[in-house]
Amino acid sequence: xxxxxxxxxxxxxxxxxxxxxxxxxxxxxxxxxxxxxxxxxxxxxxxxxxxxxxxxxxxxxxxxxxxxxxxxxxxxxxxxxxxxxxxxxxxxxxxxxxxxxxxxxxxxxxxxxxxxxxxxxxxxxxxxxxxxxxxxxxxxxxxxxxxxxxxxxxxxxxxxxxxxxxxxxxxxxxxxxxxxxxxxxxxxxxxxxxxxxxxxxxxxxxxxxxxxxxxxxxxxxxxxxxxxxxxxxxxx
Amino acid sequence: xxxxxxxxxxxxxxxxxxxxxxxxxxxxxxxxxxxxxxxxxxxxxxxxxxxxxxxxxxxxxxxxxxxxxxxxxxxxxxxxxxxxxxxxxxxxxxxxxxxxxx
Numbered sequence: 130x131x132x133x134x135x136x137x138x139x140x141x142x143x144x145x146x147x148x149x150x151x152x153x154x155x156x157x158x159x160x161x162x163x164x165x166x167x168x169x170x171x172x173x174x175x176x177x178x179x180x181x182x183x184x185x186x187x188x189x190x191x192x193x194x195x196x197x198x199x200x201x202x203x204x205x206x207x208x209x210x211x212x213x214x215x216x217x218x219x220x221x222x223x224x225x226x227x228x229x230x231x232x233x234x235x236x237x238x239x240x241x242x243x244x245x246x247x248x249x250x251x252x253x254x255x256x257x258x259x260x261x262x263x264x265x266x267x268x269x270x271x272x273x274x275x276x277x278x279x280x281x282x283x284x285x286x287x288x289x290x291x292x293x294x295x296x297x298x299x300x301x302x303x304x305x306x307x308x309x310x311x312x313x314x315x316x317x318x319x320x321x322x323x324x325x326x327x328x329x330x331x332x333x334x335x336x337x338x339x340x341x342x343x344x345x346x347x348x349x350x351x352x353x354x355x356x357x358x359x360x361x362x363x364x365x
Numbered sequence: 366x367x368x369x370x371x372x373x374x375x376x377x378x379x380x381x382x383x384x385x386x387x388x389x390x391x392x393x394x395x396x397x398x399x400x401x402x403x404x405x406x407x408x409x410x411x412x413x414x415x416x417x418x419x420x421x422x423x424x425x426x427x428x429x430x431x432x433x434x435x436x437x438x439x440x441x442x443x444x445x446x447x448x449x450x451x452x453x454x455x456x457x458x459x460x461x462x463x464x465x466x467x
Contacts, residue, residue, distance in 0.1 A: 233381045277378055
């Protein structure tokens with residue numbers, strides 16, 4: 130199967146995602162420039178981390194106008210699995226493919242460390258290989274990961290089981306003490322109503338083999354491989 | 366013609382930057398600072414709008430000229446409001462105010 134990783138000017142985790150999917154997982158992978166309009170026959174699309182377009186105006190705000198985004202939107206509308214990691218998550222929010230928005234971390238600082246993340250839902254293309262409530266050790270590196278949605282939207286997200294990942298303790302306990310950025314309801318990742326578009330702030334691709342300190346993230350990418358057998362959508 | 370757009374976080378959204386600035390002001394000795402909200406400011410210059418004003422017919426009464434300028438300002442305001450809604454502000458977390466300059 131083929132992973133297409135979109136490269137924006139300012140992306141910096143594009144090669145990490147490419148490496149984790151091609152070398153570690155052993156699947157086909159392609160880097161797709163943001164000015165292209167074709168996803169090169171992708172089975173899965175990844176919007177990687179970084180600082181697309183310098184994060185000018187707001188994180189992800191300009192990236193949503195990149196030509197490739199029309200193809201990404203069409204792919205998502207057809208039911209194709211899309212994963213937004215960190216800055217990629219912010220792009221999905223600005224593009225309206227996921228609900229809500231990001232604001233500055235509550236303690237202002239850019240946070241770069243490994244955190245524990247609890248898997249809340251296992252019926253998305255990126256968590257289907259996870260155990261329910263599995264705790265993953267994943268690195269985060271962001272200044273604006275403080276997830277916000279208005280109370281009605283937040284209630285709807287919870288009611289529809291769209292919160293896919295939450296920050297937690299190593300034992301899987303969710304509390305404000307384990308919330309690194311002030312995200313509402315300790316949200317680390319969400320999905321859309323159709324569940325094929327997932328965004329998360331932690332970096333599974335940077336935790337894809339033991340030499341990197343953790344291989345816990347590989348299950349997120351491996352989930353996509355596992356789920357593909359049961360997903361039917363048009364590639365073009 | 367120019368317009369200014371002021372973008373601020375909605376009152377319901379916590380503004381960590383504003384909080385830090387407020388704390389710094391109190392540290393500086395401004396004990397009466399209760400809160401600071403940090404925002405963004407844009408100045409948008411529109412092509413063509415000035416020419417339209419300059420071409421107002423001299424035959425028109427002052428009142429009619431004023432009415433024409435007002436109509437133009439309203440048009441600019443509508444246009445810039447659209448820009449703020451689509452790009453300059455994120456309506457999920459931010460609100461904005463548009464001001465057309467004389």
